[in-house]
Amino acid sequence: xxxxxxxxxxxxxxxxxxxxxxxxxxxxxxxxxxxxxxxxxxxxxxxxxxxxxxxxxxxxxxxxxxxxxxxxxxxxxxxxxxxxxxxxxxxxxxxxxxxxxxxxxxxxxxxxxxxxxxxxxxxxxxxxxxxxxxxxxxxxxxxxxxxxxxxxxxxxxxxxxxxxxxxxxxxxxxxxxxxxxxxxxxxxxxxxxxxxxxxxxxxxxxxxxxxxxxxxxxxxxxxxxxxxxxxxxxxxxxxxxxxxxxxxxxxxxxxxxxxxxxxxxxxxxxxxxxxxxxxxxxxxxxxxxxxxxxxxxxxxxxxxxxxxxxxxxxxxxxxxxxxxxxxxxxxxxxxxxxxxxxxxxxxxxxxxxxxxxxxxxxxxxxxxxxxxxxxxxxxxxxxxxxxxxxxxxxxxxxxxxxxxxxxxxxxxxxxxxxxxxxxxxxxxxxxxxxxxxxxxxxxxxxxxxxxxxxxxxxxxx
Amino acid sequence: xxxxxxxxxxxxxxxxxxxxxxxxxxxxxxxxxxxxxxxxxxxxxxxxxxxxxxxxxxxxxxxxxxxxxxxxxxxxxxxxxxxxxxxxxxxxxxxxxxxxxxxxxxxxxxxxxxxxxxxxxxxxxxxxxxxxxxxxxxxxxxxxxxxxxxxxxxxxxxxxxxxxxxxxxxxxxxxxxxxxxxxxxxxxxxxxxxxxxxxxxxxxxxxxxxxxxxxxxxxxxxxxxxxxxxxxxxxxxxxxxxxxxxxxxxxxxxxxxxxxxxxxxxxxxxxxxxxxxxxxxxxxxxxxxxxxxxxxxxxxxxxxxxxxxxxxxxxxxxxxxxxxxxxxxxxxxxxxxxxxxxxxxxxxxxxxxxxxxxxxxxxxxxxxxxxxxxxxxxxxxxxxxxxxxxxxxxxxxxxxxxxxxxxxxxxxxxxxxxxxxxxxxxxxxxxxxxxxxxxxxxxxxxxxxxxxxxxxxxxxx
Numbered sequence: 001x002x003x004x005x006x007x008x009x010x011x012x013x014x015x016x017x018x019x020x021x022x023x024x025x026x027x028x029x030x031x032x033x034x035x036x037x038x039x040x041x042x043x044x045x046x047x048x049x050x051x052x053x054x055x056x057x058x059x060x061x062x063x064x065x066x067x068x069x070x071x072x073x074x075x076x077x078x079x080x081x082x083x084x085x086x087x088x089x090x091x092x093x094x095x096x097x098x099x100x101x102x103x104x105x106x107x108x109x110x111x112x113x114x115x116x117x118x119x120x121x122x123x124x125x126x127x128x129x130x131x132x133x134x135x136x137x138x139x140x141x142x143x144x145x146x147x148x149x150x151x152x153x154x155x156x157x158x159x160x161x162x163x164x165x166x167x168x169x170x171x172x173x174x175x176x177x178x179x180x181x182x183x184x185x186x187x188x189x190x191x192x193x194x195x196x197x198x199x200x201x202x203x204x205x206x207x208x209x210x211x212x213x214x215x216x217x218x219x220x221x222x223x224x225x226x227x228x229x230x231x232x233x234x235x236x237x238x239x240x241x242x243x244x245x246x247x248x249x250x251x252x253x254x255x256x257x258x259x260x261x262x263x264x265x266x267x268x269x270x271x272x273x274x275x276x277x278x279x280x281x282x283x284x285x286x287x288x289x290x291x292x293x294x295x296x297x298x299x300x301x302x303x304x305x306x307x308x309x310x311x312x313x314x315x316x317x318x319x320x321x322x323x324x325x326x327x328x329x330x331x332x333x334x335x336x337x338x339x340x341x342x343x344x345x346x347x348x349x350x351x352x353x354x355x356x357x358x359x360x361x362x363x364x365x366x367x368x369x370x371x372x373x374x375x376x377x378x379x380x381x382x383x384x385x386x387x388x389x390x391x392x393x394x395x396x397x398x399x400x401x402x403x404x405x406x407x408x409x410x411x412x413x414x415x416x417x418x419x420x421x422x423x424x425x426x427x428x429x430x431x432x433x434x435x436x437x438x439x440x441x442x443x444x445x446x447x448x449x450x451x452x453x454x455x456x457x458x459x460x461x
Numbered sequence: 462x463x464x465x466x467x468x469x470x471x472x473x474x475x476x477x478x479x480x481x482x483x484x485x486x487x488x489x490x491x492x493x494x495x496x497x498x499x500x501x502x503x504x505x506x507x508x509x510x511x512x513x514x515x516x517x518x519x520x521x522x523x524x525x526x527x528x529x530x531x532x533x534x535x536x537x538x539x540x541x542x543x544x545x546x547x548x549x550x551x552x553x554x555x556x557x558x559x560x561x562x563x564x565x566x567x568x569x570x571x572x573x574x575x576x577x578x579x580x581x582x583x584x585x586x587x588x589x590x591x592x593x594x595x596x597x598x599x600x601x602x603x604x605x606x607x608x609x610x611x612x613x614x615x616x617x618x619x620x621x622x623x624x625x626x627x628x629x630x631x632x633x634x635x636x637x638x639x640x641x642x643x644x645x646x647x648x649x650x651x652x653x654x655x656x657x658x659x660x661x662x663x664x665x666x667x668x669x670x671x672x673x674x675x676x677x678x679x680x681x682x683x684x685x686x687x688x689x690x691x692x693x694x695x696x697x698x699x700x701x702x703x704x705x706x707x708x709x710x711x712x713x714x715x716x717x718x719x720x721x722x723x724x725x726x727x728x729x730x731x732x733x734x735x736x737x738x739x740x741x742x743x744x745x746x747x748x749x750x751x752x753x754x755x756x757x758x759x760x761x762x763x764x765x766x767x768x769x770x771x772x773x774x775x776x777x778x779x780x781x782x783x784x785x786x787x788x789x790x791x792x793x794x795x796x797x798x799x800x801x802x803x804x805x806x807x808x809x810x811x812x813x814x815x816x817x818x819x820x821x822x823x824x825x826x827x828x829x830x831x832x833x834x835x836x837x838x839x840x841x842x843x844x845x846x847x848x849x850x851x852x853x854x855x856x857x858x859x860x861x862x863x864x865x866x867x868x869x870x871x872x873x874x875x876x877x878x879x880x881x882x883x884x885x886x887x888x889x890x891x892x893x894x895x896x897x898x899x900x901x902x903x904x905x906x907x908x909x910x911x912x913x914x915x916x917x918x919x920x921x922x
Binding site for chain 1: 561563564565566607608609610614615618619621622625626631635636637638639640641642643644645646647648649650651652654655657658659663670675702704804805806807808834837838839870871872873874875876877878879880884888892893895896897898899900902903905906907918919
């Protein structure tokens with residue numbers, strides 16, 4: 001592709017130190033969570049924002065689409081690329097510019113991983129207030145682009161609630177810079193909130209100011225076995241009311257049994273079809289153990305079948321969280337298993353689960369793995385079938401069950417993974433037509449040539 | 462104006478039960494915080510969203526601008542209107558649709574006042590997590606439109622962080638409906654965050670889903686007198702670390718002396734140029750009094766001149782908060798006194814205050830009233846001059862002092878009041894050109910005729 005070669009030469013000249021990969025160099029990269037992430041003609045990794053701006057101007061001038069990559073951990077095909085597209089990797093924009101312990105903020109480049117920020121902030125007794133299993137590879141820019149959620153969202157909000165300032169390169173190469181460090185800012189349209197969650201279709205996020213919170217002095221972890229979803233919700237409510245709850249992850253029986261068996265965990269019981277992994281934070285270990293004891297006592301008053309295991313060491317806490325986080329096991333058993341990411345208002349969660357179980361069972365006997373963030377109503381549903389099982393008809397049938405009434409009840413068909421390429425049909429099928437028309441108008445206004453991450457979030461214009 | 466009459470007849474026909482005021486009926490209304498709010502040709506108050514949509518379509522068809530009013534408490538002229546414009550009042554969209562204690566949300570129409578929601582939520586032991594002095598008249602729709610902040614923002618975020626779902630009528634009359642009840646939602650561009658803070662220039666917000674939090678069982682209020690801004694920031698940090706802090710309002714000497722004298726408060730002292738009104742929330746009165754005693758002891762270790770008054774009754778607490786909230790006194794002494802609303806990162810607050818004092822003093826001997834939300838760095842600065850004192854040259858001189866370097870340090874020239882008509886020049890003077898161009902592109906895309914709140918936030922297209 002001589003045109004691409006000329007373009008890459010221009011990029012090398014305009015972007016000092018840029019890493020460029022094509023051909024075998026490109027093929028040697030790991031594609032991440034989606035096999036088609038690296039289908040583009042080249043991967044370029046600039047070392048600063050000015051270089052990125054120059055690269056975008058060159059691509060815009062040549063009419064070449066730009067697909068942005070962070071840690072390649074996206075689960076909805078938001079990073080897939082095809083020949084003729086340029087992949088921009090932010091891996092070299094990985095500097096933590098500043099941790100400000102007085103203002104309680106971190107200033108970072110977008111390619112910094114969540115784990116790197118967690119570690120840097122911990123040196124000041126602070127944390128970014130957001131956590132998820134992919135912390136080691138997910139970048140803050142990617143998490144902003146998908147508006148990631150994770151385990152602490154019920155308490156601290158999602159990624160957009162943790163971001164005070166943002167810098168991005170827009171489709172025309174202009175640099176939008178609004179690195180505000182304060183929570184109060186009503187100075188015109190807050191464009192960062194348009195870029196957050198836009199999955200690279202309106203801009204490439206390059207820098208962020210992230211809120212930090214103090215890390216609690218002590219923490220505790222426990223695993224409760226509960227007789228019903230209702231009991232799990234009751235325990236969650238009790239735990240939340242103590243003010244110490246930091247994570248409340250539910251695992252229903254199919255998921256828990258499957259994972260627990262793999263790790264040689266104790267025998268699972270039909271008396272406890274729901275397990276809750278609970279993380280607490282507070283002043284002292286003793287106080288938190290007392291909270292756990294109080295929770296166990298309180299829940300047993302109504303649900304006497306409840307079981308509880310309290311982690312007695314960091315290693316035991318790790319073993320409990322591993323049950324929840326090692327979701328790769330499912331995908332090893334069912335390669336490319338179809339997965340869903342649903343938000344359900346808490347007062348509907350029980351009836352929703354009771355409705356979808358028979359609905360899915362009626363489709364080829366599906367018995368899905370279900371787990372998720374029960375304090376905010378975010379359920380992950382993974383089908384016990386390989387990706388190859390999925391036909392259009394089966395997809396429609398499954399989505400009919402899972403998405404039926406989800407909008408009317410105030411939930412969402414995409415809680416924290418985004419739309420990407422995988423959920424566009426769901427957005428088109430369930431989205432408010434006025435919302436869709438307005439999204440198109442904004443895309444047209446900011447990216448009239450449709451060059452930023454084409455075919456993601458919205459169909460190609 | 463026969464055209465207006467015909468238009469109002471069409472509105473009456475299309476919007477059942479709509480209230481319409483013109484002429485003397487209109488003149489009888491209170492204009493609220495800005496004398497020019499009611500300069501429009503008519504005020505129409507529809508009773509439902511469908512009627513509002515019909516009204517907007519009629520106005521759009523006739524090319525008539527629409528200015529939206531909530532409680533008319535805006536402080537930057539965001540609601541002013543002129544002949545030929547139609548004012549849409551949301552006063553009849555004042556229903557609290559639902560308080561959901563399980564999901565922890567309220568579903569409201571936009572004309573509900575903050576106080577009405579606070580009272581309705583209190584019946585369930587819940588609160589909207591945002592509070593400000595104008596609670597009795599400020600509406601939730603207006604607070605969303607200006608992205609209001611208030612006293613709890615350091616802890617709970619600003620208005621946009623409390624809103625989960627939103628409904629609005631767009632400039633073409635379309636109804637955007639996204640009444641999500643969950644915190645996790647990554648289903649395409651989050652347009653509600655574009656409408657929040659847009660001050661009615663992109664849409665008329667008609668409905669909201671607002672997050673609710675539990676009201677603490679006990680509360681305590683104290684007033685500390687401190688020897689310096691540094692001491693006040695230290696005390697704020699100590700108070701925040703207890704986890705019980707709900708409000709931390711600072712009053713510097715000119716403001717405190719003026720207000721305290723009015724209310725016959727104890728003699729003020731030069732040894733304590735900064736006062737902090739602190740509100741705590743927790744489990745028991747005893748525990749909170751112990752926290753206050755601990756704070757006093759801790760701060761006195763470094764700043765022995767510190768004084769403290771602890772409210773012993775609801776009445777005494779009211780008297781402390783009144784010192785902070787009765788800002789009308791200043792405006793009575795200095796009618797239409799020029800006021801500013803600035804966000805400064807906490808690590809710069811001390812140097813900022815030290816810099817602006819001599820800078821303002823050099824302008825005609827100004828000795829401003831300064832007070833604000835010290836835990837989030839939001840300062841309110843009111844000049845000790847009537848509005849008539851202000852000339853263009855004086856305005857430029859004052860803004861040169863107050864806004865110098867504010868963007869580079871990560872602060873904001875408009876923390877919580879918005880841009881309205883009053884701060885457009887500040888936005889144009891200090892705003893990133895890429896941000897301004899993008900704002901214009903979005904305004905053009907959503908409101909190509911420029912009919913929604915013209916001349917606010919951005920100059921007329």
